[in-house]
Amino acid sequence: MxxxxxxxxxxxxxxxxxxxxxxxxxxxxxxxxxxxxxxxxxxxxxxxxxxxxxxxxxxxxxxxxxxxxxxxxxxxxxxxxxxxxxxxxxxxxxxxxxxxxxxxxxxxxxxxxxxxxxxxxxxxxxxxxxxxxxxxxxxxxxxxxxxxxxxxxxxxxxxxxxxxxxxxxxxxxxxxxxxxxxxxxxxxxxxxxxxxxxGTYEVTAMAALAVHDARLLTAAADIAAAMSLEALRGNDRAFDPRVQQARPHPGQAATAANLRALLDGSAIVAAHRHHRLQDPLSLRCAPQVHGSVRDALDYAERTVTIEANSVTDNPLFSVAGDELTAHTGGNGHGAPVAMALDVLAIAVTHLLNISERRTDRLTNAHFSELPAFLAAPGGEDSGFMIPQYVAASLAAEARALAQPASVHNIPTSAMQEDHVSMGVPAGWQARQAVEYAQQGLGIEILAAAQGLEHHGTLRPGAGTGAAYRAVRERVAALEEDREMYPDLAAARELVADGSLVAAVEAVVGGLAR
Missing domain, CATH: 1.10.275.10 (Fumarase/aspartase (N-terminal domain))
Structure with a gap:
C-alpha cells in the first residue's frame, strides 16, 4: 500500500x-x-x-x-x-x-x-x-x-x-x-x-507480521552481502545472469539481480576484479542462499494470505435454497500456517548464519586483508571483536529456534483434539528468529561499513554507497573503542524499520524482496 x-x-x-x-x-x-x-x-x-x-x-x-x-x-x-x-x-x-x-x-x-x-x-x-x-x-x-x-x-x-x-x-x-x-x-x-x-486468527496474525518482516530482511541481507563483498575485495563474476540461467530458481535470479544493481559502478570491485579467482561461499553463494530464503518466503506468504482470507470457524453455516446447514469441520486446525512458520524460521536462520560467516571473515585478519577486528592499529583496541561474538550467539540461538514446532503434537481435550498444530509456539519461534536475524544483519552492515573505510578514495557501488551513507547517518566510524551496544541497537533499527532498504532504493530503484 x-x-x-x-x-x-x-x-x-x-x-x-x-x-x-x-x-x-x-x-x-x-x-x-x-x-x-x-x-x-x-x-x-x-x-x-x-x-x-x-x-x-x-x-x-x-x-x-x-x-x-x-x-x-x-x-x-x-x-x-x-x-x-x-x-x-x-x-x-x-x-x-x-x-x-x-x-x-x-x-x-x-x-x-x-x-x-x-x-x-x-x-x-x-x-x-x-x-x-x-x-x-x-x-x-x-x-x-x-x-x-x-x-x-x-x-x-x-x-x-x-x-x-x-x-x-x-x-x-x-x-x-x-x-x-x-x-x-x-x-x-x-x-x-x-x-x-x-478460528486460526492467533497464529495467522503472528505469521502475517513475521512474513512481512522476513521479506524486508531479504533485501537488507543482499545489501549487507554487497557491502561485505566490497570490503573484502571480492568480485561479482558469480552474479552473472548466465550463471543464474543455468539454475533458474526464481529467488536466486532475483538475488543476483539485486547484487548487480547494488554493486553497479563500484570502483572497488573494478579495482579488485582479478584479486581472487573465486570468493568464499558466503560471498559467492549469496544468490543461492538468499534466493532459497526468497523461495521459501514465497510459500509462506502464499499460505498466510490464503489463510487470512479464509473462514476457519467451526461450524460453518451455508444456505442452499431454504435449507440452512451447519458444517462441522476442521478448518480451525492451524497446520498450514504452523508449517509455514516453521519454514520461515528455518529460512531467516539461514540468512543469519551466512551473515555471521561474512561478519567473521570481515573481522578475521587471517582472511580479510583488513586490520584485525577492524580496529585501530596498536593492539589496545578490540574493535569489532565482540560484535562478532554477539552474531555467533544469535546464530546459535536461531538454530535452536529453527527446530520445527509443528511436529510436536500433544493431544488435548481428553483426546478429542488429538492432533494440534502448535502454531502459536511456531509463531513465537519465527518471530524471535526474525529479530535475531535483524540484529545479526545489523552487525554485518556495521562491520562492512567499517571495512569500506579502508578503501581510501575508491568509490563503492551505487547501492552500497547509499547504504554506507545511511549507516553513517546513525553510527559514526569506529576510530577507537567505545561502548558499542548503542551502535548495535541503531544498526538493528536501521534494518528492522526499513530505513536501510529505503535509502538504497531511493538510489537504485526497487529491490526484489
Missing part, C-alpha cells in the same frame, strides 16, 4: 499482508462494506430462525465444545454459555502479546466473520471494527496456546466489558477502556463467543 493510513476495506476484496501490517502497526482505519454487513445480517437471521430444540445438535451452539461436544446446552443457557466459553479459554500465561499482534487478530476475525459463514450478529463485527478504529487493544498473555483460543478469548472478554485492554497508552479494565473510547459493551448472543475463539 502506498499510504500506511489508507483505509482497509473489509468486503469482497482480499486482505493482503501489507493491509494487515498497515492496520496492526500503523493504525490504518478499517471500513466494513455494505456488502459484508448484508452477508453477516442475512446469515444471522437464517441461523436464529433455524434453531430448533428438536433439530440436530449444532457444535458450540446447542452443545459444549471440545470433548463436551455431545453434551446438550439448554435453550435458555445458549447465550450465557458463550460468555463462559470466553472466560474458560482466557487462561494464557507468560509475556503478553505485543499490541500489534492483538490488532492483527481482531482484523482477521473481522475478515472471517464478514464473509457471513459464522452466524454472528452484525453488532459484534461492528464493535470489533470500532475497537480497531478507536484504539482499544485487548491485552492477552502470549503463551499456552497449542494453535488458537487464548488471545482471541481475551479479545472476546473486552467486547463484553471484561478482561483488560490498552487505550491511549494505558492498560485498563476492559469495561473502562470501552467506556473511554465511547463504545458500548455487548451481551453476547448465540454463537458469538464460540465464533471468536474457534
Amino acid at each position: 502506498s499510504d500506511s493510513r489508507e483505509p482497509v476495506g473489509i468486503g469482497s476484496t482480499p486482505l493482503s499482508i501489507d493491509d494487515i501490517v498497515s492496520v496492526a502497526r500503523h493504525g490504518a482505519p478499517v471500513l466494513l462494506t455494505e456488502e459484508a454487513a448484508l452477508a453477516v445480517k442475512g446469515m444471522r437471521v437464517r441461523m436464529l430462525a433455524g434453531l430448533d430444540v428438536d433439530g440436530p445438535p449444532v457444535y458450540g451452539l446447542t452443545t459444549g465444545v471440545g470433548d463436551l461436544y455431545d453434551v446438550s446446552v439448554a435453550p435458555e443457557h445458549v447465550s450465557s454459555a458463550q460468555l463462559k466459553m470466553l472466560k474458560s479459554h482466557a487462561c494464557g500465561v507468560g509475556e503478553p502479546y505485543p499490541p500489534e499482534v492483538m490488532r492483527a487478530m481482531i482484523l482477521l476475525i473481522v475478515r472471517a466473520m464478514a464473509q457471513g459463514r459464522s452466524g454472528v450478529g452484525l453488532g459484534l463485527v461492528e464493535t470489533l471494527v470500532a475497537m480497531l478504529n478507536r484504539g482499544v487493544t485487548p491485552w492477552s498473555p502470549g503463551r499456552g496456546s497449542v494453535g488458537y483460543l487464548i488471545g482471541t478469548a481475551h479479545i472476546g472478554l473486552v467486547t463484553a466489558g471484561l478482561g483488560r485492554a490498552y487505550f491511549e497508552g494505558e492498560l485498563l479494565p476492559g469495561a473502562e477502556a470501552m467506556r473511554r473510547a465511547g463504545l458500548p459493551v455487548l451481551e453476547l448472543g448465540p454463537r458469538e463467543g464460540h465464533a471468536l475463539i474457534s
